[in-house]
Amino acid sequence: MAPSTFEIVHQTTYRFARPVTLHPHRLMLRPRDSHDLRVLHFQLTCAPAADLVWSQDVSGNLCAVASFPEAAQTLIIESRLTVASQAPAWPVFPISPAAQTYPFAYGEDEATDLGALRWPAPDPEVARWAHGFVAGPQTDTLSLLKDLNAGVLGAAAYRVRDEEGVQSAGETLRLASGSCRDLAALFIEAARQLGFGARAVSGYLFDPDQIDRQADTTHAWAEVYLPGAGWITFDPTHNKIGAAGLIPLAVGRANGQIMPVVGSFAGSAQDAPAMEISVRITPVG
Numbered sequence: 001m002a003p004s005t006f007e008i009v010h011q012t013t014y015r016f017a018r019p020v021t022l023h024p025h026r027l028m029l030r031p032r033d034s035h036d037l038r039v040l041h042f043q044l045t046c047a048p049a050a051d052l053v054w055s056q057d058v059s060g061n062l063c064a065v066a067s068f069p070e071a072a073q074t075l076i077i078e079s080r081l082t083v084a085s086q087a088p089a090w091p092v093f094p095i096s097p098a099a100q101t102y103p104f105a106y107g108e109d110e111a112t113d114l115g116a117l118r119w120p121a122p123d124p125e126v127a128r129w130a131h132g133f134v135a136g137p138q139t140d141t142l143s144l145l146k147d148l149n150a151g152v153l154g155a156a157a158y159r160v161r162d163e164e165g166v167q168s169a170g171e172t173l174r175l176a177s178g179s180c181r182d183l184a185a186l187f188i189e190a191a192r193q194l195g196f197g198a199r200a201v202s203g204y205l206f207d208p209d210q211i212d213r214q215a216d217t218t219h220a221w222a223e224v225y226l227p228g229a230g231w232i233t234f235d236p237t238h239n240k241i242g243a244a245g246l247i248p249l250a251v252g253r254a255n256g257q258i259m260p261v262v263g264s265f266a267g268s269a270q271d272a273p274a275m276e277i278s279v280r281i282t283p284v285g
Helices: 108-118 124-131 141-155 169-175 180-193
Strands: 004-022 025-030 037-047 051-056 062-067 072-085 197-205 218-226 230-235 246-252 274-284
Touching: 025 037, 025 072, 025 246, 072 246, 108 197, 108 218, 124 169, 124 180, 141 180, 141 218, 141 230, 169 180, 180 197, 180 218, 197 230, 218 246
Parallel strands: none
Antiparallel strands: 004 072, 004 274, 025 062, 037 072, 051 062, 197 218, 197 246, 218 230
C-alpha cells in the first residue's frame, strides 16, 4: 500500500497586554516514527527565539522544553511537519486467540506493564454504563469495543469546548456532551472499567471531505491494547476504528499529560493572553 503523505503547519499564538516573562514551555509537537508513520521533515520555531532541550517522557513521547531569555508581548510557536502514513483504511487486527473472547486475562508481563492504564476511577455510573455493552458471559472482544466506541456518541453529543482541561467521564455522561478529548476520555474510562488497558492520544485528523483546510485542528482519540494486535485506535468522536487519517503526536494515561503546548508566564490576571491556534493539513502527491 502506497503511503499517504501530509504536510502540517501548526501555529499557536499568544498576545499579552504588555511584555511578560515567559516560563519554560513544554512542547509535544513531533511524532515518533512507527511501523505505519514516518516523519520525513520536522521544524520547530519560536518567536521570540527559544533555547530548546529535547527528551523523552515516561511514555516515550518526544518533548521539547523551550526556555525564553527575554520578555515578550507576543509568543508564536510554530511546527512544520511532513509525515508519511501507511495506516490502512480497513485494518485487520491479529488478536491472539486467547483474547478474542471477553473476558480474557492479560499475561503477567502485559498486566504489569499496562499498570495504571488499566486502573479505572471509582465511578459507579460510568461502570454501569460500560458494563451495559457486555452482551453475555462470552462476548466477542472486538465487537464489544466497537459497540462501546459507537455508544459514546449515543450517550454524549460532540460540541466545541474552549475551556481548558478535560471533563471526567461521569461529567460527560451527565452533561450528555463534550469535546473530542472529553469523548475520548469517556471511552478510555469505560474501557478500563471493563478491564482493558487504554490510553489517550493527541494529534491531528485529516478529513478528505473537509473543503476549508483553515478549519483543520488538533484532535484527541484513544487506543486499547489487545494481545497480538497491540494498540488499536478508537476515535469515538467519529465512530472510527483504525489510524487512517490520524497523525498522532503523543500518548499518555490522560489527555492532560499530552497537550501539544503547555506553559505559563509571570504576571497578573490582567496580563492573561488572547490565544489563537491555526492548523493546516495538506496532502502531498
